[in-house]
Amino acid sequence: MKSMFKVLWKTESFLFLALFLQVTFDATLLFDVPVAKQVIGVLCLTFVPGFIIVKLLKLDELDVLEIILFSAGFSVAFLMIIGLLINELLFLFGVSQPLSVVPLMIVLNSFTLVGGVLVYLRSEGVKIRVSEPVKVSPFSFLFLFLPFLSIVGAMYVNAYQNNLLLLFMIIAISLLFVFGVVSSKLLPSKLYPFALLMIAIAILYHASLISNYINPFGSDVPIEYFLFKTTEQNAHWSSTLPFLTSRSIIGADYGRENSMLSITILPTVYSALLKMDSTWMFKLLFPFIFALVPLGLYQIWQKYVGKKYAFIAAFLFIAQETFFSEMLGLNRQIIAELFFVLLLLVILKEKMKPVNKMLCFMIFSFSLVTSHYALAEIFLLFAIFTTVTLFVLKRPSRKITVSMLVLFFAVMFTWYIYTSGSATFNSFLEFGNTVYGHLGDFFNPASRGQTVLTGLGLAESPSIWNTVSRYFAYVTQALIVVGFIGLASKRARRRFHIENEYFILTFAAIVLLALVILVPYLANTLDMTRFYHILLFFLAPLCVMGAGFIVTLLFKQEKEFVVIALLLVVLIPCFLFQTEFLFEVTRSESWSIPLSGYRMNTLTLYGHFGYTDAYNVYGAQWLSRNVEVKNSELYADDSSETSVLTTYGMIYIGYVNVLSNATTVADKGVVYLSTINAVTGVVPFGGLLFNSSKLTFITNDLNLVYSNGGSETYRNSR
Numbered sequence: 036m037k038s039m040f041k042v043l044w045k046t047e048s049f050l051f052l053a054l055f056l057q058v059t060f061d062a063t064l065l066f067d068v069p070v071a072k073q074v075i076g077v078l079c080l081t082f083v084p085g086f087i088i089v090k091l092l093k094l095d096e097l098d099v100l101e102i103i104l105f106s107a108g109f110s111v112a113f114l115m116i117i118g119l120l121i122n123e124l125l126f127l128f129g130v131s132q133p134l135s136v137v138p139l140m141i142v143l144n145s146f147t148l149v150g151g152v153l154v155y156l157r158s159e160g161v162k163i164r165v166s167e168p169v170k171v172s173p174f175s176f177l178f179l180f181l182p183f184l185s186i187v188g189a190m191y192v193n194a195y196q197n198n199l200l201l202l203f204m205i206i207a208i209s210l211l212f213v214f215g216v217v218s219s220k221l222l223p224s225k226l227y228p229f230a231l232l233m234i235a236i237a238i239l240y241h242a243s244l245i246s247n248y249i250n251p252f253g254s255d256v257p258i259e260y261f262l263f264k265t266t267e268q269n270a271h272w273s274s275t276l277p278f279l280t281s282r283s284i285i286g287a288d289y290g291r292e293n294s295m296l297s298i299t300i301l302p303t304v305y306s307a308l309l310k311m312d313s314t315w316m317f318k319l320l321f322p323f324i325f326a327l328v329p330l331g332l333y334q335i336w337q338k339y340v341g342k343k344y345a346f347i348a349a350f351l352f353i354a355q356e357t358f359f360s361e362m363l364g365l366n367r368q369i370i371a372e373l374f375f376v377l378l379l380l381v382i383l384k385e386k387m388k389p390v391n392k393m394l395c396f397m398i399f400s401f402s403l404v405t406s407h408y409a410l411a412e413i414f415l416l417f418a419i420f421t422t423v424t425l426f427v428l429k430r431p432s433r434k435i436t437v438s439m440l441v442l443f444f445a446v447m448f449t450w451y452i453y454t455s456g457s458a459t460f461n462s463f464l465e466f467g468n469t470v471y472g473h474l475g476d477f478f479n480p481a482s483r484g485q486t487v488l489t490g491l492g493l494a495e496s497p498s499i500w501n502t503v504s505r506y507f508a509y510v511t512q513a514l515i516v517v518g519f520i521g522l523a524s525k526r527a528r529r530r531f532h533i534e535n536e537y538f539i540l541t542f543a544a545i546v547l548l549a550l551v552i553l554v555p556y557l558a559n560t561l562d563m564t565r566f567y568h569i570l571l572f573f574l575a576p577l578c579v580m581g582a583g584f585i586v587t588l589l590f591k592q593e594k595e596f597v598v599i600a601l602l603l604v605v606l607i608p609c610f611l612f613q614t615e616f617l618f619e620v621t622r623s624e625s626w627s628i629p630l631s632g633y634r635m636n637t638l639t640l641y642g643h644f645g646y647t648d649a650y651n652v653y654g655a656q657w658l659s660r661n662v663e664v665k666n667s668e669l670y671a672d673d674s675s676e677t678s679v680l681t682t683y684g685m686i687y688i689g690y691v692n693v694l695s696n697a698t699t700v701a702d703k704g705v706v707y708l709s710t711i712n713a714v715t716g717v718v719p720f721g722g723l724l725f726n727s728s729k730l731t732f733i734t735n736d737l738n739l740v741y742s743n744g745g746s747e748t749y750r751n752s753r
Contacts, residue, residue: 119272193245228334246646252645302366344583348578
């Protein structure tokens with residue numbers, strides 16, 4: 036039996052399917068069919084335009100998984116780029132709200148119709164390379180229940196503060212992964228992508244769906260949400276909002292993020308067409324797109340280390356806490372990572388026509404640049420490092436060319452200089468000056484930041500369980516180091532079929548990791564956890580290689596079963612620690628809101644994590660509706676300032692004065708008290724705390740104008 040065959044769709048069938056999906060979506064939107072318009076709309080918007088582009092480019096060399104990934108990438112890029120064009124051209128011709136339903140639907144329908152006809156005219160059929168039919172075991176269907184457990188478990192936590200379903204889900208993921216790796220009969224290798232997708236969706240949703248409101252996760256989602264809502268309400272994206280060009284740190288933060296189409300135009304297009312609540316779009320749509328990133332990494336890695344080892348490496352990537360916590364507060368990076376992976380796929384793809392490779396590179400490059408500035412800079416540095424290194428070694432690359440670098444550089448700096456008052460470009464210079472100015476602190480360990488010190492074992496461990504957790508993390512890092520040492524040998528490179536470009540990219544990741552640890556304040560420019568998360572794009576397979584290298588040294592040959600056993604012994608406990616599962620079941624201090632939020636003190640939950648509830652949301656919305664904040668002196672604690680007032684109050688952070696026991700409320704000033712202040716009686720201020728009972732000037736001198744039992748608003752009537 037042939038190992039591969041081709042399925043040939045008749046062009047009429049393809050055209051009918053594309054038009055049917057689009058017409059169905061249009062009908063659900065026109066008749067306002069709840070749920071259906073969101074489900075069909077997400078699938079239609081996220082895959083159909085991209086699939087048409089894949090077929091128009093005749094990328095027949097792609098396999099099924101690559102078609103799914105490229106379709107998603109092209110679709111998201113299409114929505115960003117076409118949204119930008121509509122935004123600029125229609126506004127130029129006097130349309131004040133270009134990003135509204137009618138213009139967007141006209142363009143989307145026109146593209147689907149014209150694209151479908153062109154595919155019909157240009158090809159004999161729609162060819163999709165698929166593998167030999169897979170015999171699916173009942174075990175494989177168990178992975179389908181993981182997202183269900185995650186969603187229902189999160190709802191159960193929200194309603195009853197009961198985490199049993201989520202604890203069971205984490206155990207189920209661990210067991211299914213172990214059995215899937217050990218037995219190819221239970222989980223055939225062709226179903227690894229499916230299993231990874233289910234695991235990724237489950238682990239992401241278990242965190243994102245906690246609370247009915249936006250959770251910052253200590254990241255930038257409040258600003259992202261504020262800029263998105265500003266664009267959505269105006270139905271127009273502008274890079275010239277007054278406060279975006281401010282030279283203050285706050286203005287620079289808003290300016291950089293407003294330059295990113297991934298959190299301005301993209302969610303506005305989805306919101307306008309799906310009629311989906313903004314909060315749930317951030318909680319459901321962005322994590323769903325992010326779940327595709329491990330699939331892209333698996334597709335890259337399986338070429339070099341094989342399917343099973345790539346599956347294990349992808350699980351390691353998913354198992355890191357940053358993946359399902361901090362990243363959920365960085366939606367622009369979520370989108371950017373999809374394009375980062377697709378650019379790596381394009382570069383490393385062996386059989387792709389030069390014209391198609393360049394077109395794909397151009398589209399994904401622009402999309403990455405307009406999605407996340409830091410990730411774009413890292414990609415450029417990696418590409419330059421690889422090209423220069425291969426040139427010095429007299430092994431010039433045909434996969435990463437100088438013309439690609441020039442194109443990426445030109446797009447990147449043109450966009451960053453000419454949008455939002457050059458806020459992004461100026462930030463690059465400021466970050467560089469900051470690192471350069473602190474080089475004198477090289478021998479000061481504190482200059483690396485607390486996360487680096489913890490990673491190096493230089494910070495005190497709060498409990499025995501934290502110490503054990505660190506040891507498992509150290510083992511994975513040690514395996515990565517051993518894997519790189521083994522990979523540096525020619526024998527290992529031949530064993531894993533590592534080509535020059537991929538080896539240099541991996542070497543660049545090792546160099547950057549060393550620099551982040553050694554150079555003072557470099558880790559602080561992005562955050563060490565995010566650096567490590569990004570570098571795992573290249574380093575995760577080294578963990579698997581390291582285990583193989585150790586087993587080979589011990590047994591004089593690589594015994595796959597022993598390698599897998601070693602990896603499972605390390606990765607499963609690591610996963611249980613990273614999800615805080617073991618901290619929860621041992622009743623130790625846990626930082627997981629889904630598993631342990633019910634037993635966190637209010638200050639930690641609301642102050643440190645920025646968790647919000649209906650009291651705070653309604654209070655912030657009342658304040659926004661009834662107070663002209665821009666022309667008032669508004670006071671609030673720094674937690675409310677950077678979370679609920681930004682997201683649900685839609686109040687620019689620069690208009691808020693931080694509340695403290697030394698605050699003097701101006702005439703006609705307004706004071707907002709959150710749940711922490713009004714109920715718990717604590718006011719966080721710059722990392723310090725003081726009792727809100729000391730704010731006697733509020734109760735004695737100001738008038739209570741709003742209270743809902745959880746938050747309060749006072750006004751100075753003088």
